[in-house]
Amino acid sequence: MIDLACERLFDSIGNIEDEFLVEAQSISLLETRQDKRKKMIKYGAAAVPIMAITYWYYSKWVKGA
Amino acid sequence: MNDDEIVKMLFDRTEDSIEELRKKYEQKLFKISMNFLNNKQDAEECVNDAFLKVWNTIPPYRPTVFCAYLYKLVRNISLNRLKAKNAQKRGGGDISIILEELENCVTTTKNNTPEELYESSLTTKAINDFLASLKKTERMTFVLRYFYGDSIQDICQRFDFSESKVKSLLFRLRKRLQVYLEKEGVAL
Numbered sequence: 001m002i003d004l005a006c007e008r009l010f011d012s013i014g015n016i017e018d019e020f021l022v023e024a025q026s027i028s029l030l031e032t033r034q035d036k037r038k039k040m041i042k043y044g045a046a047a048v049p050i051m052a053i054t055y056w057y058y059s060k061w062v063k064g065a
Numbered sequence: 066m067n068d069d070e071i072v073k074m075l076f077d078r079t080e081d082s083i084e085e086l087r088k089k090y091e092q093k094l095f096k097i098s099m100n101f102l103n104n105k106q107d108a109e110e111c112v113n114d115a116f117l118k119v120w121n122t123i124p125p126y127r128p129t130v131f132c133a134y135l136y137k138l139v140r141n142i143s144l145n146r147l148k149a150k151n152a153q154k155r156g157g158g159d160i161s162i163i164l165e166e167l168e169n170c171v172t173t174t175k176n177n178t179p180e181e182l183y184e185s186s187l188t189t190k191a192i193n194d195f196l197a198s199l200k201k202t203e204r205m206t207f208v209l210r211y212f213y214g215d216s217i218q219d220i221c222q223r224f225d226f227s228e229s230k231v232k233s234l235l236f237r238l239r240k241r242l243q244v245y246l247e248k249e250g251v252a253l
Contacts, residue, residue: 005163012188013211014140018133024208025093025132027223036164036225 068131075123083116084179088116090135096137098143100214101160111146117137163214166235170243184251195242207230207238 066085074082094115098108115138128134147160196204202224209215209223220231 006167008185009167009170009188010164010211012185012192014137014144015185015189016196016208016212017193018130020193020204020208021133021136021212022130023201024205025136026215027205 072123072127072131075119076127081090083120086116086119086135087189090132094135095141097213098137100216101140101143101147107146107150108143111139114142128231136213138246140214165185166239167211170239170246188246188251191246191251192242194249195245198245203234203238206234211237 066089071082071085074085091112095108098111099105101110102111112212118138119135138159144160168175196207199207206220206224209220210217215223217228217231217235220226221228224231226234
């Protein structure tokens with residue numbers, strides 16, 4: 001019975017909306033890597049001022065005291 | 066050539082339309098069929114059957130999204146062939162593993178009833194709603210695995226993910242689908 005139910009579920013997945021099927025086929029590995037690179041640059045860029053402020057705080061208040 | 070032009074050629078009964086279809090979709094459809102059948106010859110035959118069906122159904126049928134129509138067509142043809150070949154035991158591709166994975170999502174079972182078709186449409190609607198609620202990457206992973214029958218390795222390559230990440234993501238998605246189907250009162 002579980003088998004039959006699984007097959008029904010699997011068959012129902014076969015009728016999902018067209019847009020999901022197109023979406024899943026739309027991305028390539030290159031795009032995935034480019035997305036990852038963009039994210040790394042974004043977070044990297046955000047990290048620079050945080051590190052600068054931390055360094056400034058450390059050198060002025062912690063080390064200087 | 067874009068899909069609308071191919072459909073127009075099909076409506077004009079131009080035989081070159083099949084050649085254009087082959088150029089654009091043969092590899093993709095072959096890959097989908099291979100995912101389920103794991104047999105080159107069978108997969109090629111299924112793709113040819115799909116092209117023949119397209120030729121015979123268009124016109125009068127005009128699909129809303131042509132490529133999705135092709136993907137569904139080749140999936141159904143491949144699964145029917147697999148069922149016919151392995152009436153006793155399942156063998157090809159990843160299908161037995163995929164069905165085992167989906168067992169987690171199934172909690173209640175019912176006998177065949179005349180309302181089966183209606184229930185199936187309710188299930189499809191619930192799955193559509195569930196998919197719409199997911200993040201894009203989650204949804205794509207689910208569709209690649211359970212619609213297209215892609216292997217875990219294929220999905221890893223596609224998203225540049227590790228194998229364990231894909232497996233745990235699929236596990237979480239199945240659990241969430243199980244909860245969602247229970248909440249929606251979908252009986253399978």
